Amino acid sequence: NAGVTQTPKFQVLKTGQSMTLQCAQDMNHNSMYWYRQDPGMGLRLIYYSASEGTTDKGEVPNGYNVSRLNKREFSLRLESAAPSQTSVYFCASSDTGWDSPLHFGNGTRLTVT
Amino acid sequence: ILNVEQSPQSLHVQEGDSTNFTCSFPSSNFYALHWYRWETAKSPEALFVMTLNGDEKKKGRISATLNTKEGYSYLYIKGSQPEDSATYLCAAANQAGTALIFGKGTTLSVSS
Numbered sequence: 637n638a639g640v641t642q643t644p645k646f647q648v649l650k651t652g653q654s655m656t657l658q659c660a661q662d663m664n665h666n667s668m669y670w671y672r673q674d675p676g677m678g679l680r681l682i683y684y685s686a687s688e689g690t691t692d693k694g695e696v697p698n699g700y701n702v703s704r705l706n707k708r709e710f711s712l713r714l715e716s717a718a719p720s721q722t723s724v725y726f727c728a729s730s731d732t733g734w735d736s737p738l739h740f741g742n743g744t745r746l747t748v749t
Numbered sequence: 750i751l752n753v754e755q756s757p758q759s760l761h762v763q764e765g766d767s768t769n770f771t772c773s774f775p776s777s778n779f780y781a782l783h784w785y786r787w788e789t790a791k792s793p794e795a796l797f798v799m800t801l802n803g804d805e806k807k808k809g810r811i812s813a814t815l816n817t818k819e820g821y822s823y824l825y826i827k828g829s830q831p832e833d834s835a836t837y838l839c840a841a842a843n844q845a846g847t848a849l850i851f852g853k854g855t856t857l858s859v860s861s
Contacts, residue, residue, distance in 0.1 A: 669849075678753070678851035679793075679838070694848050726792060734842035734849050735781045737795030 638662055642727050642741035649717040649748045657712040657744050659727030667730045668710035669694075669738065670702060672723040679726065685710055686733055717748045751775055753841050755852035762829050763860055769825045770855040772839030776820035783849065784813055784824055785838040793838060796824075829859045 640661045649655055661668065670682040671694075681694030685704040699721060701713045710729075714721060724745050728738040754773045762768050774782065781800045785793040797806040802817040810827045826833055836854040 671851075676853070678853045679840075680851070681848045684848075692847065695850070735798060735800055737783065737798050738785075738793070738849070739795070740792035742792050 640727055640729055640739050640741035642725075642744050644744060645742065647744065647746050649714075649746065651718060651748060653717050653748075654713065654715050655717065655746075656714075657725055657727070657746075658709070659711065659741060660709045661727075661729040661739070662708065663729060663731075663739065664707070665729035665731050665739070666707070667733050667736075668704065669728045669730075670700075670710070670712045671726045671728065672696065673726060673743075674723050682712065682725075714746075717746075719748045722746060722748045751841055751843055751848070751850040753839060753850050753852040755837075755839055755855050757855060758853070759856040759858070761858045761860065764830060766829050766859075767825065767827045768829055768857065769823050770837055770857075772822045772824070772841075772852055774820050774822075774839075774841035774850075775843065776818060778843040779817045779820070780842045780844045781849075782815055782817075782822050783838075783840040783842075784822070785840070787836040787838055787854070789835075796837075826857070829857070831859045831861045833857060834859050 643658045669684040671679040683702040688707045727741040730736045784796040787793040799815040804815040836856045838854045840851040842849045
C-alpha cells in the first residue's frame, strides 16, 4: 500500500500564478485533510473533507480552494499564489474523522517568489 | 479555535533516561486527543488517539495518559534511545468537530 501520496514534492511559483496540489489515498478512508506547516507554528488545518462530497474550512482557508474528486482524491488549489503561502503542505486521511489517527503524505514544499 | 500547548519546547536527554512531555488543551467539550511522532525529513506518524478520561495507552517504551477534566495529557518515554529523537506533536479536537488543532511540538534529542 502506498498510503497517502502527494504530488508534486517541490514547487516554485511566482506571485499570482496558480497551481493544484494533488493528494490520493489507497486506504479507503472517509476523511481527508490539508495542513500547512510553517516555522514556529504547529500544523494548521486549511480545509478538510469529512466524507466524499463534503468539504469544510479549517483554521486558515483564505487563498485556497479544495475539491474532493472522489473518495480517494482531495486536491488543494491556489488560485493566485502569494509569498505568504510559502510553506510545506501536508495531505492526510483518516478512517472516521477526529477520533481516528491521521495518516500523512510526505509533504509538498512550496515557495512563492 | 482550540489552543493546544505543549511543554517543554525542546528537551535533551542521555540514552537510558526516562522522560515525559505535557500537552494542555481546553477541557470543555473535549472530543479526542492525538499524539504523533515526527522525524526529520519524514511525515508525522500516529502514536495514540485517546478519547476517554483516564485513558492510558502504550506502544513499546512509549505510553500516554489523558485527563479530560483538567485538560492535559502526558507522553512518557522509558529508557530513551537515540532513535527516539524526534518532534512529538499532540493535537486536540472538541465536540464542535471543526478541526484537529496541533500544538507546536516538543523536540526530543537523545545522546548516546
